[in-house]
Amino acid sequence: MPHFSPVTPDIIQHLIAILGAEAVSTARAEIELHAQDQSHHPAHDAEVVIFPTTAEQIAAVLKLANERCIPVTPWGVGTGLEGNSIPLYGGILLSLERMTRIIEVHADDFQVTVEPGIGHKDLNAALARYGLFFPPDPGANATVGGMLANNAAGIRTVKYGASKDNVLRMQVALADGRLIRVGSRSVKQSSGYDLLHLFVGSEGTLGVITEATLKLVPIAAHMSAIVASFADVEAAVQTVVAVRGSGLDPAALELVDAAHCRMLRETEGVDLPDHPTLFMEFHVALPEALESVIESVKAICEEMGALRIHTATDAAERKRLWHARHASYEIMVRSHPDQKFFINDVAVPISQYPNLISTIERVKAEMGITAYMIGHAGDGNIHVEFPYRSPDDFAKAMEANGRIVQRAIELGGTATGEHGVGIGKAKYLPMEHGEGLDVMRAIKHTLDPNGILNPGKIFLES
Amino acid sequence: MPHFSPVTPDIIQHLIAILGAEAVSTARAEIELHAQDQSHHPAHDAEVVIFPTTAEQIAAVLKLANERCIPVTPWGVGTGLEGNSIPLYGGILLSLERMTRIIEVHADDFQVTVEPGIGHKDLNAALARYGLFFPPDPGANATVGGMLANNAAGIRTVKYGASKDNVLRMQVALADGRLIRVGSRSVKQSSGYDLLHLFVGSEGTLGVITEATLKLVPIAAHMSAIVASFADVEAAVQTVVAVRGSGLDPAALELVDAAHCRMLRETEGVDLPDHPTLFMEFHVALPEALESVIESVKAICEEMGALRIHTATDAAERKRLWHARHASYEIMVRSHPDQKFFINDVAVPISQYPNLISTIERVKAEMGITAYMIGHAGDGNIHVEFPYRSPDDFAKAMEANGRIVQRAIELGGTATGEHGVGIGKAKYLPMEHGEGLDVMRAIKHTLDPNGILNPGKIFLES
Structure with a gap:
């Protein structure tokens, strides 16, 4: 159990000196707004909520917190699902909500450099005019910083990878107040240890991401949707394996189980049978390829005994077909x-x-x-x-x-x-990683010897 | 300058006890065979060359070396280009050449688990009957362990990624003799720090890779080659940007400069003009897509002012077109x-x-x-x-x-x-990484406090 110091009026004065009075709040409303994410984990109050606007401010806050042994919990927009950003030990809640700038679009490089507080949906809206997008999509409008910190993924990972696969370079503030750059805007790099991926997925326990250069992908000119239902999960999963083995490169390949399909039909009138159903999407550059892809996937589904198959290539029909999958969580909650x-x-x-x-x-x-x-x-x-x-x-x-x-x-x-480890998965890590967990702990201790960064996460004891 | 201990007869006896006499050599021929890679860096003699056959042997050797403060330099097959595997401080040269087994092909998962000493070409020959391959290709028949340790890449990286993008899980022996597993056979993982990518590219300075599970890719059913020459490098590179922006997803996109083209033509009679030339390859799953891809790429090249364009879809013609690129290094050396x-x-x-x-x-x-x-x-x-x-x-x-x-x-x-940092690039890392290099050094010290693992590499001082 770490021995942290409380946030005293003196600390508040220091924070105001670093950030300005308008960026430091102990108002009850702010504390409550930043006490819980979207998970089941109980709320915990921070002692102060701060809203930095520069990397240098974040570094200065960490230096102060490190010297005074005060916990710091970074906060994107609170859409985590494992308590990843709950300030378990109080202290400073570091909100990135005022750092939402797109710093530079490197259109020719298919890259964009952003501040960490920008929502990925907002980013993609701004990128649309370049014909480019940042593919990871966890559903909610999570911030880019939060997605990187948790290595968020979502439905397009099968083609485009998780957050870790779509970032090239970051600026990170360390516990002792150093600001470092990790990775490179060069897509190829073999230049020493891969610190970039050490910080990605570290859930704010090794440093605070203050800037990120993301990989972008051209928006596919042509897309198709295929929805296929099967007698049992085995047949559905064998279809998944066959589709991937065919080299057809799906952009999404989702399973909705029979119980969920039934619920969607009974509560919303969605046209789905009482059977495990695959929702698939394919992105291609050339229109001629689209029909071929659909025919090939249909042939695989039929061979695997699909009970019914719906396909669509135009945008409206694709949306209609995918509606049940996209809205499944909201429909379930409503029902x-x-x-x-x-x-x-x-x-x-x-x-x-x-x-x-x-x-x-x-x-x-x-x-x-x-x-x-x-x-x-x-x-x-x-x-x-x-x-x-x-x-x-x-x-x-x-x-x-x-x-x-x-x-x-x-x-x-x-x-x-x-979803990351957060609070809820920490107890399973010894089983998954064995002595590898000791190596993680040793690295944590090296970079954050006082344990001020997002304590209580990833490791059972902080 | 590290203070290492010499390999005494006592150490040799310990090594023989761990490995067996047939796996420990101080023969002059073996020392010389393992003194230099394919770079210009001067040869250095190890004091003993060992040939372990199990991860446990490697761990036991490291534990011994760590206790006695003896350097250990891992060795794949010596095709490095920056002195990465030269035993700069003598000590133990740990050759992986007897660890070449394919442990398991997980065909349904498009994965294979191998020992580190297998050559990637040998691996791909064995995988051909599954219709799968491991895409990184640095040219030489480098070992998988060496490729991972150096994050080797090669000509197919533009589509399939570097070594770091094609590995899921490794077993690693640490300096203190612990054997840990990093990563997961699950393609998705957000479970604590990404130790996998910390060890990939660390050039044997943080641990020795004793096993790796690699991602495989279905061998493309249909391939096309396109070779296009341009008046200047600007036009060639703008074509590269345009091809990538089109979403056409090349599997290779190589530039050979005018001087090299001239040399290839003059010495080998290769049919190339005196101009910068792009060699391109496209892999598609469906034959219908192939012609469309070629037409689209040709249109882009023409728009960018290509002086001439050759295309090919059948294997023999593709090989002929690509010959100049594939054999360019050998042709250059010969000329x-x-x-x-x-x-x-x-x-x-x-x-x-x-x-x-x-x-x-x-x-x-x-x-x-x-x-x-x-x-x-x-x-x-x-x-x-x-x-x-x-x-x-x-x-x-x-x-x-x-x-x-x-x-x-x-x-x-x-x-x-x-090519990695090895010896030659160490002096440039402070310029590239700034204080990030201190973080790398801190991690090195945490995992290898005695500095026994491949000393003299990555960091200027060991």
């Missing part, structure tokens, strides 16, 4: 009034996906609980969504979660595919 | 008998490529030296090849190299795109 949701996140090698799914089905049956599955099947990633009302239901969901995580790790997978 | 070559390696953001090239042309002109350029243009990566005979020529090449490296860094690029 379970008065309930909260706990969302599990695990990933396995694709060959083990059927094993994982059958484990989930078994756990649900044995424990007699309701749960829905939505998965980034192309990546072997699944989310099990547990609705709960009572503490007893929540405890059951937690137990089921534990069994699913353990099974995912046994199958060669991971405790978290894209 | 400069009695000369050695020093090969520079820098990379910049693609928009700065014309700037970089014109710097190189200026340096050549000002210094009155001969040099050839071959570049992975799609990645902004260039190699300048300097033939030399006398110490004076070599000194000039070194000076030119320094000016080119400095310019690449000024242009937002890197001192090394794919």
